[in-house]
Structures are given as structure tokens and as C-alpha cells.
Amino acid sequence: MKIFSHKKSGLTIIELLVVNCIISILTAAALLAYFSQKDKAYSIVIIHDLKNFSKQSSLYYMENNSLPYSKGDVIEHTNRIFDISRDVKIKVTDLNTQKPFSEKFTAVGTLRNKSVRINMLNNTTSDISSGKNKSEKSFLTEFLLYFIYILGIGTILVVILIFISKAGSAKK
Amino acid sequence: MKNNRRLLKNFIIHKDFQLRIIFYNFLYLFIASLITASVILYPEISKMSSALSDIEKYDAAQTFLTLSAKLLPAISILLLISFIHMVILTHKICGPIRNFNKAIKEYKDGNITARVNLRKNDFLKNESLEVNEIVGELESWVVSLKKDVEFLENNIDSRDTDELKKDFEKIKKKLNIIKS
Numbered sequence: 001m002k003i004f005s006h007k008k009s010g011l012t013i014i015e016l017l018v019v020n021c022i023i024s025i026l027t028a029a030a031l032l033a034y035f036s037q038k039d040k041a042y043s044i045v046i047i048h049d050l051k052n053f054s055k056q057s058s059l060y061y062m063e064n065n066s067l068p069y070s071k072g073d074v075i076e077h078t079n080r081i082f083d084i085s086r087d088v089k090i091k092v093t094d095l096n097t098q099k100p101f102s103e104k105f106t107a108v109g110t111l112r113n114k115s116v117r118i119n120m121l122n123n124t125t126s127d128i129s130s131g132k133n134k135s136e137k138s139f140l141t142e143f144l145l146y147f148i149y150i151l152g153i154g155t156i157l158v159v160i161l162i163f164i165s166k167a168g169s170a171k172k
Numbered sequence: 173m174k175n176n177r178r179l180l181k182n183f184i185i186h187k188d189f190q191l192r193i194i195f196y197n198f199l200y201l202f203i204a205s206l207i208t209a210s211v212i213l214y215p216e217i218s219k220m221s222s223a224l225s226d227i228e229k230y231d232a233a234q235t236f237l238t239l240s241a242k243l244l245p246a247i248s249i250l251l252l253i254s255f256i257h258m259v260i261l262t263h264k265i266c267g268p269i270r271n272f273n274k275a276i277k278e279y280k281d282g283n284i285t286a287r288v289n290l291r292k293n294d295f296l297k298n299e300s301l302e303v304n305e306i307v308g309e310l311e312s313w314v315v316s317l318k319k320d321v322e323f324l325e326n327n328i329d330s331r332d333t334d335e336l337k338k339d340f341e342k343i344k345k346k347l348n349i350i351k352s
Contacts, residue, residue: 041233048230
């Protein structure tokens, strides 16, 4: 019955903080790894779709001597001519309708916060994701950001729990 | 009796004990979830980096995105449910122990009319019934002993030696039963 003695031998604030910190560090590391892999997966899907789009455009042009889209058009997976993944949107940015495969012919594929540009003339791709410049945000900064967010949420939860428990014991 | 009643809303009735169990359990569950998620996603991650053909990479990326879209909400819900479950479970364990503790304190102070009152689906319900039964029996013996002593006190002058001897034997028997 010692557990119900009134001596303060239970969970201390330091213990709570340590548990909170461990959870925050693990979550921050996991989220960082997860988001970088997700970013990579987005890139792979967009590049695959853009290359597919480029090939199918060439074939269409060879058969019909024209293209089924014009500058500024957005092509989605519901399009019957092009095979594009769900959630990926391809916008035709620069297009010379007269000579599409000899001059400017580029498109941008977007999936969530990820954007990749393809030059359909030579099939080269470049990452043009806006608002997420890897060189600006270092690994450590991103890790610290996640860590602070999660630590904040954890601390709020701990405070709420302590508040509830104090309110409970005050009623008695 | 009324003191032993617990309010359903007071889920954290013993902060130190309950919070420790809840937090450590949450930490273990969190680590287990991380390991599970990494084991599930690792094959696709490794394929995305090491696959030779673009189609293989594309398939791996699609699988990774589909899996992660389903896995993360599932893990979040699991953690939330387990957290709530731990609060309720520790409450169900702490409540009965607390009531036992209160009743024992009452017995220590000499009040054997106190009983361990538990709710219908609480843990240690059978044990509390047994304790209440034992204490009830003890109480009835003590009451009967008190009556005998009172009777003796009131009638000690009017009774002869043989009757007194019989009365004392009766009390001695009852005391021996209580002692044993």
C-alpha cells in the first residue's frame, strides 16, 4: 500500500520532461526521415509521369502532326490520351505548337508541394519545388523545427494531464 | 460509506502512479510503432534508391506513398486510443486499491463498520466481497462480545459463581474464535 502514501516518490517533472524529450527526439528524427523519403517518392512519381508524357506526346505528334493540348493546359490522370498517376498534374509551360520537338517544349509536373520541370526535347528533369529549398534549410534546422513542434505539443498534453489530475484531487 | 464512493470523472486519481504507467507505456508503444512502420516501409525505401529500372522505382514509390498514407493515420489513431485506454485502465486499477487503502485505514483506527465499496466492473471486486464478508463476521462477533460484557456488567451482583464461570467461559470461547 506504499503507493498511496503521501510521500512524493512518484513521477517528477524532470521524469516527465525526459520522457517528453525522448518522444520528441524520436518523432523528429522519424518525421525527418519520413518526409525526405516522401519527397523522393514524389519526385520519382512525377519524373516517371513526365517522361511518359513526353514519350506519348512524341508518338501523338508523329501520328497526327499536332498536339492534343496547348500552352498553359493542365493534364491530369483523367485524361484519356495520357497515362498519368493520380494526384499528379502536368502543366504545359513553354510550347511552340508549330515545331514542338525542335524548339521550346517544357512541362511542369506537380504533386503536393513537389514540382519537377522536364525539357521534352532532351528528357532532362530539374527540381523546381517552391518554398522548399534544401540549401536554405539544413538538416539540423529541420530536425530542430520538428523537435520544437513536438516538444511543444507534448508539453501542452502534460500540462493538461496535470491540470486534470489536480482538478480531480481538488474535488475530493 | 459515502467517503469511499469515487466520481467517474476523476480519471487521474493517483497522479504519480498513473502518469508514470501512462507515459512509459506510451513511450514503449511509440517506439514499437516506429519500428513497425520502418519495417513495413523499409523494403520500398530501399527499392526507391537501389532499383535498376525506372518502372521498379516508380512502383516502389507508389507503394511507399499508398502505404504511408494508410499507415500514419492508423498509427496516430492507435496511439490516441491506447493513451485513452491506459488512462481508463490505470484508473480502474487505482480506484479499487485506493478504496482498499481507505478501508484498511478505517480498520486501523478501530472502525470495523467500514466496507470496501467497488463499482460493478472494477478490478478486485471478488476480493472486496470476501474482505467485506470477513469484516462483517468479525463485526458480528465483536457486537455479540460487547453484548455479553454489557450483560455481565449489569448483572454481576445478582449472579452466583457458577453462572459467572459459565459467562466467562462463553466470552473466552468467542475471544478464542476471533483470535484464531
